[in-house]
Amino acid sequence: MAQSVERSFTVAGSIDEALAARQQGAAVLAGGTWMMRDPLRGVDLPEAVVTLHRIPALSEVEVDPDHTVIGAAVTHAVLGRALRGLAGFEALVGAAVGAANPGIRRVATVGGNLCTLDFAAADLAPALLVCEAMVEMETFDGPKLIGISDFLRDRPTLLADAILTKVHLRRDLIASAHIRLPLRMAGDYPVAIVSIAVDKDKRFRIAVGSVEAVARRWTALEKALADEPGGFAPNPERAAELAAENNDFHGRDGTEADGWYRRQVLPALVKRGVAALLKTEGQA
Amino acid sequence: MTVTFRLNGEDYRFRDDPMTPLVDILRQEHFLTGTKAVCREGFCGACTVHVDGEAVPSCLKPVGLLHGCEVTTIEGLSSGQEALHPLQAAFEAADAVQCGMCFPGMVMSLSAFMRDNPGACRAEIKSAMVGNICRCTGYERIVDTVVDCLDTHRQTTETAGSMNV
């Protein structure tokens, strides 16, 4: 058992309190599912932590007809339940209910999933990229709203003096799908993840996670789909062909899989994603 | 730091490092060794306990997050002196247990699942077990037992319901 350690543990009751602790050097402790494994990786737990779970506004999902707000301390399980059945959010629900395992999903938070800098396989990242989510942060200089792509790219710098507080979503998607490829049926990190969505203007949005170090939109494929004569009529086979032709990913090597493999499976995942979209639209 | 919570129905006050994983307190301070620390990474489920009724891995739960919570371990489900939880009794009757290492975690995960999903099908039961690894690989027998247990529960409630009419 841990020896008596003088550790500062602040249970923040408000965002201001959390920020004050952060300014004193405390690290954010959300569900702890990532941080608590630090000692196994040879990393000491932080000497000072601040928790967010007692800040009511950060533990809520607000669903309005055209705007949804997700608190950073909302767990995957709560997120999945809150958005289930809402057209357009299928990818986000798929990410929330498909990541990790049920016990972890009851504890791991949205904020933790997006703020874990050294984790490439975060399921929520590509799902939020196709939603074109906006990330709200509370920084030492006041609140800040930033697009999810910029947040994911710049988060090592951004999070040095900020807390992620909320994620904002518009309701402008008709349908979406989240396709993940674990090596076993369940329990391990996905080798590659493709989130795919179609918006009200029939434009496709595609994002890829776990292949490179940071999830990103697949803009080359989005453009190729948009450039199809007469616009892209959803066809899984054709989507896979275009994915193979426009595969501009540099796969990262990792313990679960080599980089070339992560890259190579992408067209098959796109094919599955378009098939899933067709099924969802068919049901609508 | 002092953290106060309920452990198997009794008040408990912890005064030490709030980042101590719950599993260590259970095993080393309370000798509640039914909760196993196997992977300590959230992958195996052998350390599963109920926190406010939800099945979660205790290896990744810093005790500081438990202030005011209700924690139940496998020992709290039934002490062995009184009737077993129906799922424990069903596992025993079906001789589903092999080495038993995974079973406290299985029971904690599946008892909460059965409470919340009395109408669950086989596929849903399997999805609920994704975070509980059985190294003896006795999965099908475990799933069979949960299916039977839910059927029995349904029949009992239906009979009770029809008697009430």
Ligand SMILES: Cc1cc2nc3c(=O)[nH]c(=O)nc-3n(C[C@H](O)[C@H](O)[C@H](O)COP(=O)(O)OP(=O)(O)OC[C@H]3O[C@@H](n4cnc5c(N)ncnc54)[C@H](O)[C@@H]3O)c2cc1C
């Ligand atoms: C067994 C296992 C399997 C997993 N499989 C998957 C999977 O398949 N897919 C997947 O996506 N994930 C998976 N994960 C990762 C899991 O999703 C992350 O551990 C989790 O999302 C982290 O969330 P947390 O709330 O527990 O964060 P914590 O562990 O509390 O924190 C993680 C990091 O984020 C920072 N942080 C947390 N919240 C904030 C905030 N609001 N503002 C600023 N910084 C913050 C913390 O300071 C810390 O650095 C798995 C984890 C485990 C243990």
Ligand code: FES
């Ligand atoms: S010991 Fe906690 S999940 Fe394995």
Ligand code: FES
């Ligand atoms: S019965 Fe031996 S690990 Fe499951």
